[in-house]
Amino acid sequence: MTKLPILYSFRRCPYAIRARLAIKISGIQVELREVLLADKPKALLDCSPKGTVPVLVLPDGSVIDESRDIVLWALNQHDPQNWLSPRSATQEEVNSLIDVNDSEFKLHLDHYKYADRFPEESAESYRQQAKNFLQLLEDKLKNNQYLTGNTISLADMALLPFIRQFAYVDKAWFDQSQYKNLHAWLDKLLAEKLFSDVMEKYARWQPAELMQ
Ligand SMILES: N[C@@H](CCC(=O)N[C@@H](CS)C(=O)NCC(=O)O)C(=O)O
Known part of the structure; x- marks a missing residue:
């Protein structure tokens, strides 16, 4: 075998x-x-x-x-x-999004999700610290279906599990937040069979x- x-x-x-x-x-x-x-x-x-x-x-x-x-x-x-060769973004742009996701955003996400372990600040305050990154993604999705254009790229799939985790810390808050395009992007990708399969x-x- x-x-x-x-x-x-x-x-x-x-x-x-x-x-x-x-x-x-x-x-x-x-x-x-x-x-x-x-x-x-x-x-x-x-x-x-x-x-x-x-x-x-x-x-x-x-x-x-x-x-x-x-x-x-x-x-x-x-x-x-x-996924590795999106038409409207360079590999550097994709990598830099993943870099920020895996460093700054992941830190804010952990603080927000586990706010009881970091009592120096409130969960809302930790959530607020993630706003620049969320807004950057929201802006990217204003004119495109996906983060680097109108087809899925590695940027979408590499970030998806983290944005999902962030959204589910307080789903009611995320549902009514200003990140409408990000919300729609998340719903669309989570509904893919690929996601349920994994x-x-x-x-x-x-x-x-x-x-x-
Ligand atoms: N930079 C690593 C990070 C992986 C990572 O931190 N995974 C977490 C789980 S989400 C982990 O295994 N943490 C070790 C632990 O909790 O003991 C990667 O991209 O693979």
């Missing part, structure tokens, strides 16, 4: 969702191993001691343990919707010796 690449994943992790979206659209088969972040399997930590997901282990033993690298690994083999539930993976 051919060995498949192994993807260590956690269903709700936005970085893991990003990786699963790219792998799914590329059509590459992987063995998905759902892990608990609070109790990571030794096999995962042996491959990638930094202990984050997603982690992809290739049949030759090489390890890719950053979501963006996993995305590129998949799309460079098969990119049927041209959110399929998996039982926690356990190594064979623990299964007996």
